[in-house]
Structures are given as C-alpha cells and as structure tokens.
Amino acid sequence: MKAKLLAVVLAAFCSQAMAQEAAHWSYEGDAAPQNWSKLNPDFMLCEKGKNQSPIDIHGALKTHSQPLNISYKLAPDSIINNGHSIQVNVKEGDVLTLDGDKFVLQQFHFHAPSENTIDGKSFPLEAHFVHMDANGEIAVVAVMFETGKSNPEIEKIWQHIPSQTGQTAALREKVDLNGLLPKNLTHYRFSGSLTTPPCTEGVRWLVVKQPMTVTVQQLNAFTSVMHHANNRPQQKLDGRVIVSE
Numbered sequence: 688m689k690a691k692l693l694a695v696v697l698a699a700f701c702s703q704a705m706a707q708e709a710a711h712w713s714y715e716g717d718a719a720p721q722n723w724s725k726l727n728p729d730f731m732l733c734e735k736g737k738n739q740s741p742i743d744i745h746g747a748l749k750t751h752s753q754p755l756n757i758s759y760k761l762a763p764d765s766i767i768n769n770g771h772s773i774q775v776n777v778k779e780g781d782v783l784t785l786d787g788d789k790f791v792l793q794q795f796h797f798h799a800p801s802e803n804t805i806d807g808k809s810f811p812l813e814a815h816f817v818h819m820d821a822n823g824e825i826a827v828v829a830v831m832f833e834t835g836k837s838n839p840e841i842e843k844i845w846q847h848i849p850s851q852t853g854q855t856a857a858l859r860e861k862v863d864l865n866g867l868l869p870k871n872l873t874h875y876r877f878s879g880s881l882t883t884p885p886c887t888e889g890v891r892w893l894v895v896k897q898p899m900t901v902t903v904q905q906l907n908a909f910t911s912v913m914h915h916a917n918n919r920p921q922q923k924l925d926g927r928v929i930v931s932e
C-alpha cells in the first residue's frame with residue numbers, strides 16, 4: 688500500500704517536473720513543432736486549433752487596395768537572442784491603425800526560412816512586427832526578405848546580434864523601422880495564430896506583398912546565430928478566407 692502511494696506521489700511529481708521541462712519548446716528534437724501540444728496542456732491549440740499559422744497564401748479574394756496605416760517613429764531599444772528567434776524590443780508608442788483601432792508595436796523578430804509562403808513560394812527570411820491593442824488583441828505585420836541588396840537598418844541591428852541564447856544587447860545606433868518596410872504596403876490579410884506556443888488564435892495577420900532584400904551575408908549572420916531553421920511547418924487553411932488588400 689505504501690509502495691503504491693509512493694508510486695502515485697512520484698508519478699505526480701514527475702509529471703509536474705515534465706510539464707515544467709515541457710515549456711522548453713523547440714524547432715528540433717523531442718520538443719519540435721509536431722510535439723508542441725504534448726509538451727504542456729496550455730499548448731493544446733497547436734494541435735487542435737482550426738485557425739493556425741503559418742499558411743500558404745493562395746486564392747486570395749481581391750478587395751479595394753487598402754495600404755496599411757503604419758506609423759513607426761521610435762528607434763528600437765535592444766536586441767535579444769531568446770533561442771527561438773532574434774527579437775528586437777521597442778519603446779512603446781509606434782502604432783498600426785487597423786479596423787479603427789490602435790495596435791501598439793510590442794516587438795519584432797525574424798524567421799528563416801519564412802513561415803508563411805505566397806503561392807507556394809518560400810522566402811529566405813520573414814520579419815514579424817507584433818502589435819497589441821488595449822484589449823490584448825494581436826495584429827502581426829509580416830514582411831518577406833529575398834537575398835539581394837543590403838538592408839542598412841538590418842546591418843545596424845545585426846551589429847549587435849547576440850550569439851548566445853538569453854543574451855541581450857543595446858541598440859546604440861538609431862534604427863529607422865521604416866527601412867524594414869517596403870514603400871508599397873498592399874498586403875494579404877487573414878485570421879491566424881501565434882506561430883509559437885501557445886499558438887493562440889484570433890491573430891490578425893497582414894502579410895505585405897512586396898518583399899524587401901538582405902544580402903546573403905546578412906541572412907547568414909542570422910542563421911549562424913540561430914543554428915537551426917526557426918519556421919513552424921505550414922498549417923491547414925480549414926475554410927479560412929484570405930483577402931488581398
């Protein structure tokens with residue numbers, strides 16, 4: 688009886704320890720995307736969700752061209768290597784106006800190769816500008832990068848790219864976020880999710896059509912500190928409509 692009780696207690700302890708361990712999701716090995724939902728009950732939507740991201744963008748419905756209403760004026764603060772991506776932290780105040788609502792830029796980060804694809808085409812790099820409104824609703828502006836000409840703002844950011852997971856560095860040189868956006872902000876729009884656990888849905892995705900460029904060296908500077916691809920596999924559209932604005 689005692690042994691049985693001990694076994695139960697041990698099992699409970701172990702599953703708790705495993706749940707904590709499980710928070711360490713990854714892009715490879717046991718904690719890879721196909722196992723995210725098994726790592727933690729909070730990650731259930733990663734498997735069960737019906738509005739998951741990323742997706743292949745195809746068959747979009749054409750509407751009036753409605754360029755994004757973006758106002759980025761502040762220089763970002765710092766850069767962090769969080770092991771999943773390279774993330775740039777910003778000062779609060781840059782705004783995306785969408786559906787008559789103010790979405791404030793929280794941070795932006797990068798994926799290589801791209802997570803979303805356009806008509807089956809993958810891009811070497813995709814930036815995600817993550818915004819939140821006063822109710823905690825999320826809107827992500829995605830910008831694709833092809834290899835080609837140097838991007839001077841990426842160059843400034845990458846100068847401080849931390850090589851070790853968990854490291855943060857200050858961005859001393861003033862970075863102009865508008866240099867990370869193309870002039871033409873026509874875009875695809877659809878409803879999706881965070882592409883990382885807990886895969887929360889209800890995210891407004893705005894994928895800008897015109898890609899920007901980085902040099903092969905700038906791309907390599909990112910992939911060499913990540914050590915692995917950091918794109919979640921594509922998810923089913925499941926009847927969602929993509930609009931081309």
Ligand SMILES: [Zn+2]
Pocket residue numbers: 796797798815882
């Ligand atoms: Zn992302």
